Amino acid sequence: MAYVAIADRDHHLHDPDTFITKYIWSQDHKVIAIQYAITAIFVGVVALVLSLLFRLQLGFPDTFNLVDPNQYYQYVTMHGMIMVIYLLTALFLGGFGNYLIPLMCGARDMVFPYMNMLSFWVYLLSVIVLLGSFFVPGGPTGAGWTLYPPQAISEGTPGIGGGIVLMLVSLAIFIVAFTMGGLNYVTTVLQARTRGMTLMRMPLAVWGIFVATILGLLAFPALLVAAVMMTLDRVVGTSFFMPEMLSLGRELDYGGGSPILFQHLFWFFGHPEVYIVALPAFGIVSDVLSVHARKNIFGYRMMVWAIVLIGALSFVVWAHHMYVSGMNPYFGFFFATTTLIIAVPTALKVYNWILTLWRGDIHLRVPMLFAIGFIFTFIHGGLTGLFLGNVTVDLPLSDTYFVVGHFHMVMGVSPVLVVFAAIYHWFPKITGRMFNETLGKVHFWLTLLGTYSIYLPMHYLGILGVPRRYYAYGDTDFIPASAQTLNSGITIAALIVAAVQIVFFVNVIWSLWRGPKADPNPWRATTLEWLTPDTPPKHGNWGPNLPEVHRWPYDYSVPGEKEDFIPQTEPPHAGVAAGRDHGVHH
Amino acid sequence: MASEMTDTGGAAALPQGLSGFARDWTADRQTFHVPWGKAMMWIFLLSDTFIFSLFLTSYMNVRMSTRVPWPNPSEVFALSFGGDPIPLILIAIMTFILITSSGTMALAVNYGYRGDRAKTAALMFVTAAFGATFVGMQAFEWMKLIVDEGVRPWGNPMGAAQFGSTFFMITGFHGFHVSCGVIYLAVIALKVLRGDYEASGNYEVVEIAGLYWHFVDLVWVFIFAFFYLW
Ligand code: HEM
Ligand SMILES: [Cu+2]
Numbered sequence: 001m002a003y004v005a006i007a008d009r010d011h012h013l014h015d016p017d018t019f020i021t022k023y024i025w026s027q028d029h030k031v032i033a034i035q036y037a038i039t040a041i042f043v044g045v046v047a048l049v050l051s052l053l054f055r056l057q058l059g060f061p062d063t064f065n066l067v068d069p070n071q072y073y074q075y076v077t078m079h080g081m082i083m084v085i086y087l088l089t090a091l092f093l094g095g096f097g098n099y100l101i102p103l104m105c106g107a108r109d110m111v112f113p114y115m116n117m118l119s120f121w122v123y124l125l126s127v128i129v130l131l132g133s134f135f136v137p138g139g140p141t142g143a144g145w146t147l148y149p150p151q152a153i154s155e156g157t158p159g160i161g162g163g164i165v166l167m168l169v170s171l172a173i174f175i176v177a178f179t180m181g182g183l184n185y186v187t188t189v190l191q192a193r194t195r196g197m198t199l200m201r202m203p204l205a206v207w208g209i210f211v212a213t214i215l216g217l218l219a220f221p222a223l224l225v226a227a228v229m230m231t232l233d234r235v236v237g238t239s240f241f242m243p244e245m246l247s248l249g250r251e252l253d254y255g256g257g258s259p260i261l262f263q264h265l266f267w268f269f270g271h272p273e274v275y276i277v278a279l280p281a282f283g284i285v286s287d288v289l290s291v292h293a294r295k296n297i298f299g300y301r302m303m304v305w306a307i308v309l310i311g312a313l314s315f316v317v318w319a320h321h322m323y324v325s326g327m328n329p330y331f332g333f334f335f336a337t338t339t340l341i342i343a344v345p346t347a348l349k350v351y352n353w354i355l356t357l358w359r360g361d362i363h364l365r366v367p368m369l370f371a372i373g374f375i376f377t378f379i380h381g382g383l384t385g386l387f388l389g390n391v392t393v394d395l396p397l398s399d400t401y402f403v404v405g406h407f408h409m410v411m412g413v414s415p416v417l418v419v420f421a422a423i424y425h426w427f428p429k430i431t432g433r434m435f436n437e438t439l440g441k442v443h444f445w446l447t448l449l450g451t452y453s454i455y456l457p458m459h460y461l462g463i464l465g466v467p468r469r470y471y472a473y474g475d476t477d478f479i480p481a482s483a484q485t486l487n488s489g490i491t492i493a494a495l496i497v498a499a500v501q502i503v504f505f506v507n508v509i510w511s512l513w514r515g516p517k518a519d520p521n522p523w524r525a526t527t528l529e530w531l532t533p534d535t536p537p538k539h540g541n542w543g544p545n546l547p548e549v550h551r552w553p554y555d556y557s558v559p560g561e562k563e564d565f566i567p568q569t570e571p572p573h574a575g576v577a578a579g580r581d582h583g584v585h586h
Numbered sequence: 587m588a589s590e591m592t593d594t595g596g597a598a599a600l601p602q603g604l605s606g607f608a609r610d611w612t613a614d615r616q617t618f619h620v621p622w623g624k625a626m627m628w629i630f631l632l633s634d635t636f637i638f639s640l641f642l643t644s645y646m647n648v649r650m651s652t653r654v655p656w657p658n659p660s661e662v663f664a665l666s667f668g669g670d671p672i673p674l675i676l677i678a679i680m681t682f683i684l685i686t687s688s689g690t691m692a693l694a695v696n697y698g699y700r701g702d703r704a705k706t707a708a709l710m711f712v713t714a715a716f717g718a719t720f721v722g723m724q725a726f727e728w729m730k731l732i733v734d735e736g737v738r739p740w741g742n743p744m745g746a747a748q749f750g751s752t753f754f755m756i757t758g759f760h761g762f763h764v765s766c767g768v769i770y771l772a773v774i775a776l777k778v779l780r781g782d783y784e785a786s787g788n789y790e791v792v793e794i795a796g797l798y799w800h801f802v803d804l805v806w807v808f809i810f811a812f813f814y815l816w
Contacts, residue, residue: 111622179633187626191616199612217629221636225644228755237740238751240648253740256652256747261644268640549614 027113028539029098032120034430036094039120043127044087050075052498059491061472061484069471070158073142076469077159078130080145081167084273085174086127088415092280093178093216094123096422097185097209099430103529104206106194106547108540110184119181126173129166136162144469146270149241149262153234155248165234168227175220175227182213194528196549200304201568203527203553204297207304208283211311212276218315219272226265233257263325267318274411275314279307281418282349285371287553288421289353291525292368293360294564296554298352306345306352313342323391324398332391339389343382350379361557361564365523366440370421373448374414381410384459399469402462405455413451420447420504427511428518429529432536435515439507443500450497457486526565527553627794631801634763638805641759642812645752657744659814662735663727677814680723681806684764687716688803691771695796698789703778706792710775713799717768724761728754753813760809763802771795 023031054075056064067075098116102109110116133140141159143152151157153164189202189210202210229240233254241262242254290297297303319327319335353375362368384406387393397403420443427435465478473479521530533543547569555566611617618625649656664671694709731737731750739754741747774795783789 111626179630183626183630183633186629187622190618191620191622191625193615196614198614199617201614217633218636221633222640224637225640228759229644232739232751232755238755239740239747240644240751256648256654258648258651261647261651264647265640265644 025117027109027117029102029110029113029116030430030537032116033095033098035120036090036098036123037096039124039127040087040091040095043082043131044091046131047079047082047087048498048501050079050082052494054079055491055494057471059488067471070142071139072471073144073469074140074158074163077142077144078134078140082130083412084145084277085171086130088277088411088419089178089216089273090123090174091419092277092415093185093209093213094120094181096205096280096284097213098181099426100205100529101185101188101209102192103532103537103541104203104527105189105192106197106528106542106549107188107192108542108546111187111192112184115180116184119177119184122173122177122180126170126177129173130170133159133163133166133170136166138163141167146266147230147262148266149230149233149257149259150243150245150254153230153242154245154252160234165231168231168234171227172224172231175224178216178220182217185213186210186217194546194549197528197568200301201549201552203283204286204300204303204307205280205283207307208279208281208286211307212279215272215279215311215314216276219269219276222265222269226262226269229265230262260322260325260327263322264319267321268315270321271318272311272314275310277411277415279311281374281415282307284418284422284425285353285374286349286356287527288367288371288425289356290554290556291425291523292363292365292371293357294363294556295356295360296556298355298358299348300552300554302348303352306349309345310342313338313345317342320389320394323394336389336391340386343386343389346382350375350382365424366435366437366444367421367425367523369441369444370417370424373444374417374421376448377409377417377451378414381406381408381414385410396465397462399467400462401458401466401468404468405458405462408451408455408458413455417448420444423508425523426529427508428522428535429520429532430536431512431515432518433511433515434518434522435511436507439503443503443507446500446503447497450493450500453493454490454497457490461486524563524565526551526555526567528568531567531569621790623794624790624797627797631797634801635805638760638808641756642808645756645812648748648752649746652746652748654746656746657742657749659816662731662737662744662749663814665730674814676723676727677810680720680727681810683716683723684720684803684806687713687720688800690716691796691799695789695793698778698792701787701789703781703784706789707775707779710771710778710792710795714768714771714775717764717771717799721761721764721768724757724764728757756809756813760802760805763805767795767799767802770798 022028026032026035053066054072057067057072098110101107138161139159141147141152141157141163143157143159143164147164147167153160159167189206193202229238232238233240233242237253239254239257241259242252242257243259244255245252286297286303317335317338319331320339323332323335357372384402388397388403388406424435424440427433461483464480464483466473466483473484518535520532520535523530528547528549529537531547532541549568550571551566551568553568555568557564558566620628660673661671663677664673665676666672690709691713694706694713697705697709731753736743737750737753739751742750774791777783778789778792783791
């Protein structure tokens with residue numbers, strides 16, 4: 001087997017010597033991860049500020065005149081698109097994927113570090129193009145993050161000049177960046193694990209990121225195709241998505257295209273995108289729960305299969321976003337059924353998380369708090385998803401604040417809580433310092449309670465029938481005056497939640513300089529990233545010898561052992577129940 | 587031995603059949619016994635397959651949803667050499683060239699593994715030349731459609747506007763792939779000629795480039811069928 005030797009060969013790691021090659025044009029997956037994370041969090045803050053601006057408008061329509069109706073749409077659109085793609089996708093895969101995959105699999109780096117580096121720079125370019133759309137005449141697009149044609153490129157929608165084109169171009173650039181990174185992540189997981197690291201010994205965090213990346217590689221093509229076609233419609237004058245139509249009393253040159261085709265393409269990407277964000281969160285939460293409950297994850301094999309199954313099913317549910325678009329009723333029936341089926345493996349994961357906590361030796365440290373918070377918000381968002389998945393229930397709720405409440409719980413708040421859990425959990429390894437627990441706990445409680453006070457009332461507003469994407473409601477018969485009071489309350493909660501994030505940034509920055517030096521393995525965890533010879537790990541991660549793995553990653557509180565955890569590198573010895581190891585078929 | 591799992595007995599104990607298959611896939615270190623670059627190329631091609639499939643699906647969708655009649659491909663794509671126009675003649679030649687180039691590519695891979703640098707590089711250059719010819723003929727076809735027949739991305743005199751839009755978009759995207767492939771092959775061929783892979787004796791790169799090339803050819807067969815024969 002000559003080819004095995006390739007993986008064995010010490011591949012050339014260009015040891016960087018200058019500041020520039022070390023921190024800027026770096027090929028080290030850990031530096032690239034941090035570059036990705038900082039950029040993503042930066043645009044995330046932009047999106048957060050946008051949400052505050054339009055929330056102020058909604059909450060106090062007559063008091064602040066910060067945004068006009070056009071800007072309202074532009075800010076909502078940019079907010080949504082940035083949060084979903086440029087923050088969460090980039091942070092989970094480019095950030096945590098880059099940092100964790102090589103360390104948790106026992107590799108020295110990604111398989112093609114140079115391409116990995118390019119991935120970040122191309123991502124940065126996509127962010128610059130996106131933010132550039134704020135500065136072109138007409139401003140950014142206001143088509144809504146779903147960019148539905150024909151309105152996305154027809155007169156009356158803000159940003160149909162440069163804005164929409166820059167948005168589409170930026171998305172295409174992002175997809176190129178993601179593909180370069182994603183190919184690396186998948187190949188590294190498949191082909192570059194260390195000795196003894198079988199697939200069924202990988203931590204669930206790696207499983208989640210791995211399957212999410214595969215979803216991305218298969219789902220982003222739909223967005224790319226849609227973006228190319230819409231760009232052609234807008235710039236060249238083709239009619240892929242544009243029907244014959246009258247606009248402002250004038251007949252347009254377009255004709256014969258299919259707006260529904262765009263919706264199919266968009267959601268063929270859009271629904272898997274939900275899981276591109278959710279699966280890494282699932283994986284990371286599983287690991288955080290297990291470490292801080294000092295218990296093995298309940299049903300590891302089931303958890304892996306659930307991730308894979310959810311990933312596969314996520315490609316056959318997309319049209320549940322299109323119940324009101326005018327489809328054959330049998331389509332609605334089919335997609336409602338698949339949507340409810342996907343709830344089964346999802347619920348299974350939730351049960352397994354709770355069973356992992358059951359009778360655990362729970363340490364309520366900050367990462368654990370965020371992970372438990374995630375279980376709450378995710379159950380909540382999942383339950384409202386069951387409502388929206390049923391055609392008849394969805395019809396009256398579609399395009400109301402119920403939907404806004406639902407998707408923020410399930411793909412806004414929940415993944416963001418996991419992002420925080422992960423940052424706190426791996427902070428000691430990434431920086432070599434401990435963060436401040438008290439500030440962390442303040443951050444957690446105010447964020448959790450604050451987000452609940454933002455999004456719970458939105459469900460109620462939605463049931464009243466308050467539509468989303470409205471600049472102001474004025475006087476209507478069906479919206480009671482109290483709804484406006486509620487809207488003001490939501491805005492105040494949003495302002496508080498945003499302010500609380502300052503605590504987080506203060507904590508991170510202060511701890512970077514002043515935090516106490518961290519133990520290499522402060523949580524006494526079993527997985528490889530905690531066993532590096534240096535903290536933070538150096539270029540090449542492992543010193544002269546790669547670690548060798550002998551067991552699964554969840555050997556916590558094994559009866560008869562001195563310590564309550566056994567690192568994955570510990571060779572088998574008498575007394576350890578061999579049956580716990582799923583890596584080997586006995 | 588390197589590929590052995592660390593905690594089992596010798597190869598004699600390896601399970602066969604389905605469980606052997608599962609065991610292989612979940613083994614430590616690597617799932618597929620191929621080099622990194624090859625695994626990555628396969629995954630990339632899978633992703634690219636989705637792009638082309640979605641383009642073609644979108645084409646079918648707009649072709650079925652437009653109410654204006656679709657132009658007749660055997661008339662639009664006919665070419666006359668002085669006499670009566672021969673339907674699809676140009677495209678038949680183009681397809682033939684591309685398929686031939688797959689053959690020369692396969693030979694190049696073969697010589698690569700035998701370590702015959704000169705022949706490998708020569709065959710790769712021939713392959714790239716076929717590819718360049720294909721792109722050239724495609725440019726000719728585009729010119730003919732645009733100049734002689736008045737086809738534009740936004741409309742044409744023969745029927746549905748989407749005919750031109752989808753045609754230029756999809757053949758353009760494929761032509762872009764072929765052009766990239768020509769450059770890619772030329773670069774690798776130069777490196778082979780220069781002896782860059784002599785030290786390792788490893789000519790997998792030729793095969794990886796070949797994978798890409800065969801993929802681009804295969805995609806063409808589908809585009810051909812959907813555009814010219816439907
Ligand atoms: C403090 C944090 C946040 C607040 C206050 C907030 C608020 C809002 C509100 C009120 C809307 C709907 C406006 C309308 O329809 O008129 C909205 C839209 C949206 N938000 Fe957020 N959001 C926050 C964080 C997030 C996060 C973390 C995500 C990540 C998934 C997210 C994703 C979206 C999306 C996709 C839309 C839809 C945009 C559209 O309709 O085109 N948001 N946000
Ligand atoms: Cu969905």
